[in-house]
Amino acid sequence: MEKVVASIMSTDNSAMRNEHDVQIRLLEAIEKGAAAQRPGHELSDLVDQLVEYTNVHFLSEQLLMRMYAYPAYAEHEDHHNELLDRIKDLQGTLADGDEEQLQQMARSLQEWVTGHIKRDDALFSRYLEEGATTSTGC
Ligand SMILES: [Fe+2]
Ligand SMILES: [Fe+2]
Structure with a gap:
């Protein structure tokens, strides 16, 4: 089961890569x-x-992070919230x-998202690949 989830979340996985590609393309x-x-x-539609x-x-x-009791969940969530705040600024x-x-803001956010995928998302993907176990609290 963990292997399946690890493959879903893998930044090399085509489904996850497609989701990240959509963010960048938008x-x-x-x-x-x-x-x-x-x-x-x-522009408003986009x-x-x-x-x-x-x-x-x-x-x-x-x-997925909560299901697999990811230790760096709070930090990763903070980074997501930071991007959501920056998207509000964009609005x-x-x-x-x-x-x-x-x-300029849209260009800077592309760099932010690319960096997030390479760092935070890749770290979570590695955590799953290394055999995270399901949290009983979820
Ligand atoms: Fe992501
Ligand atoms: Fe993320």
């Missing part, structure tokens, strides 16, 4: 859309998709109509 689309001065409603997708992705990761910038700032 941020790229926001950056390019802002650079091309696309209409506000188009940001809404980013919010929804990120919430679902983070909840699923966090559920504020969009509402202000500051496209240049929106473009």
Whole structure:
């Protein structure tokens, strides 16, 4: 069972890689859309998709962390919350109509997400691969 979960969470796993790719692609689309001065409603749709997708992705990761009593859960959750806060800032910038700032923020968030995948998500993936056991408290 642990092997199955480890393979689901593996950053090399195609399902997880696809989820991470969607996050990055949405941020790229926001950056390019802002650079091309696309209409506000188009940018707003992309940001809404980013919010929804990120919430679902983070909840699923966090559920796995709780199921497997991941010791660094709190720190990883803090990092997720930090990104959610930064996405709220992105929404504020969009509402202000500051496209240049929106473009910069979307680029910076791509770097943030890429770093998170390489560090935090990879650490959790390794924890599962090394044989984490299911928490009885979940
Ligand atoms: Fe992730
Ligand atoms: Fe994560």
